[in-house]
Amino acid sequence: MKFADRIQKVDRRIIYVILLLAVVLPLVFRLGFKTYTTTPVEDLYRHIDAAAGRDDMSILMDFTHDPGVLPELYPMDLAILRHCFERNIKVFTISFLPQGAAIIQMALSEVKEDYPNIEANVDYCNFGFKPWSLKLPIMLGMGDDIAEAVETNSEGLKLENLPIMQNMKNYDNIQVVVEISGSSMGQFWVTYARAKFGVDVAVGLTAVMAADVYPFLQTGQFIGSLGGLKGAAEYEQLVDIFAMNGEEFSKKKARNMSWVEAQYKELPELAQLYKYSKARIGMDAQAIVHVLIIIFIILGNIGYFLDKREQKKNM
Amino acid sequence: MTETIGIWIAAFLTLCMFSFLYKDNPFYKFAEHLFVGVSMGYYIPYTYYNAFIPYAYEPLFLKKEYILIIPFIIGFLYWFRFSSKYSWVSRYPIAFSMGMVGMGVPMNMHANVLVQMRTMMLPLNSINIILIFVGTISILLYFFFSKAHKGVYGKFTSIGVWFMMVGFGASFGYTVMARISLLIGRIQFLLGDWLGLIK
Numbered sequence: 429m430k431f432a433d434r435i436q437k438v439d440r441r442i443i444y445v446i447l448l449l450a451v452v453l454p455l456v457f458r459l460g461f462k463t464y465t466t467t468p469v470e471d472l473y474r475h476i477d478a479a480a481g482r483d484d485m486s487i488l489m490d491f492t493h494d495p496g497v498l499p500e501l502y503p504m505d506l507a508i509l510r511h512c513f514e515r516n517i518k519v520f521t522i523s524f525l526p527q528g529a530a531i532i533q534m535a536l537s538e539v540k541e542d543y544p545n546i547e548a549n550v551d552y553c554n555f556g557f558k559p560w561s562l563k564l565p566i567m568l569g570m571g572d573d574i575a576e577a578v579e580t581n582s583e584g585l586k587l588e589n590l591p592i593m594q595n596m597k598n599y600d601n602i603q604v605v606v607e608i609s610g611s612s613m614g615q616f617w618v619t620y621a622r623a624k625f626g627v628d629v630a631v632g633l634t635a636v637m638a639a640d641v642y643p644f645l646q647t648g649q650f651i652g653s654l655g656g657l658k659g660a661a662e663y664e665q666l667v668d669i670f671a672m673n674g675e676e677f678s679k680k681k682a683r684n685m686s687w688v689e690a691q692y693k694e695l696p697e698l699a700q701l702y703k704y705s706k707a708r709i710g711m712d713a714q715a716i717v718h719v720l721i722i723i724f725i726i727l728g729n730i731g732y733f734l735d736k737r738e739q740k741k742n743m
Numbered sequence: 744m745t746e747t748i749g750i751w752i753a754a755f756l757t758l759c760m761f762s763f764l765y766k767d768n769p770f771y772k773f774a775e776h777l778f779v780g781v782s783m784g785y786y787i788p789y790t791y792y793n794a795f796i797p798y799a800y801e802p803l804f805l806k807k808e809y810i811l812i813i814p815f816i817i818g819f820l821y822w823f824r825f826s827s828k829y830s831w832v833s834r835y836p837i838a839f840s841m842g843m844v845g846m847g848v849p850m851n852m853h854a855n856v857l858v859q860m861r862t863m864m865l866p867l868n869s870i871n872i873i874l875i876f877v878g879t880i881s882i883l884l885y886f887f888f889s890k891a892h893k894g895v896y897g898k899f900t901s902i903g904v905w906f907m908m909v910g911f912g913a914s915f916g917y918t919v920m921a922r923i924s925l926l927i928g929r930i931q932f933l934l935g936d937w938l939g940l941i942k
Contacts, residue, residue, distance in 0.1 A: 499931070561794075635924060644859075646875075702935070
């Protein structure tokens with residue numbers, strides 16, 4: 429069999445094995461590729477960070493995703509929560525999907541175990557699961573009164589009686605709504621909450637949807653976005669180099685790789701935990717696989733054109 | 744102990760799913776059917792206890808908020824879908840839902856059309872805005888089929904094709920990244936949580 433035929437007829441299982449090795453090896457033997465941050469991620473970080481230390485400002489995280497997309501979105505959940513707990517930013521969490529409510533619990537307990545001083549209903553409040561059919565009434569109601577629209581937290585306690593709600597009334601007290609979504613791309617929040625009340629909206633999305641967000645970023649309808657594992661890795665890095673080291677955000681510093689590397693040398697032990705760098709480690713494997721796929725595409729095309737030339741010769 | 748059992752079950756089911764890459768087999772079928780069953784099994788009681796009980800049963804029957812009878816009845820009409828004779832009754836709640844969609848039309852127009860169009864009406868003072876302008880116009884003209892795509896007009900619309908190809912390429916690249924990310928997540932679970940090779 430000729431070379432052209434051979435590369436056209438490679439058994440798919442061989443490709444799977446090569447792909448598996450390309451994923452496993454970088455995860456076991458860490459390569460430590462650099463992560464370059466991008467504007468949409470930096471904008472979201474800066475926006476959330478602006479609420480640091482304020483009792484009258486919070487962020488709202490809407491967990492619109494199920495376990496099927498956890499590898500991409502869960503590192504975002506952890507990174508944003510860690511940012512908030514580290515910088516004393518009030519957080520509300522909500523999910524309109526039953527599976528999302530369980531993910532909120534998992535993410536909160538995972539980050540909270542490293543922040544023993546953070547208290548439920550004081551520093552953060554989990555609104556829990558609310559039925560999808562109530563999304564619109566709750567979203568619109570929050571424009572007038574959050575406590576009245578949401579009513580209770582995940583434990584069934586009335587919001588109006590909770591300490592965190594003392595200075596929180598409506599969207600004026602929400603710095604940004606971040607929808608971490610496996611499918612809906614924050615459209616509800618943009619269409620209703622932003623259009624009617626002017627609240628800032630950002631999204632964390634699976635990479636499949638990331639390209640669709642750019643028109644909305646350009647018009648400012650989304651103030652920032654995290655696209656897939658890459659977006660999560662960037663946010664992890666920003667939390668590491670700024671929040672964990674007590675540094676104020678600076679775009680210039682974020683893009684200065686020698687400064688970034690120096691920050692990593694001084695990183696507290698807490699920030700070095702595997703769970704807080706899963707996305708960045710995953711991106712090592714991602715980079716190798718991308719190179720591999722490019723090689724496969726080139727080889728496939730070489731095979732195709734050689735085959736075509738052979739056919740022309742034989743005609 | 745329960746966590747360890749959970750990790751072993753998850754690892755076994757992950758390997759069952761991956762076995763499909765070799766070829767279809769009973770392990771894959773078992774895991775696939777189990778997934779569908781567990782998803783539904785989780786969803787139904789969770790919705791019952793977290794949606795029906797707190798938002799319908801408790802306010803209506805325990806707190807005596809009788810105004811809720813109206814939406815309760817409207818919602819109940821959906822069940823007529825299961826009767827071949829009275830299925831027409833279920834059209835009423837559907838009509839009600841459609842009315843809700845109508846409420847969103849002005850806001851949808853604002854967010855998805857008007858604000859988005861605004862960027863097309865900016866002064867062409869940067870390369871990005873010029874690119875967006877040329878891309879949008881050429882793609883719109885490409886989908887205008889009342890004029891033959893020939894001559895200068897045809898050449899201009901072919902620029903639209905190039906813009907679309909770049910867009911499809913970006914989407915495909917992101918899709919590859921998404922799928923590989925899912926694989927990475929599973930491998931991280933197998934190597935980390937299950938085998939303890941990465942910490």
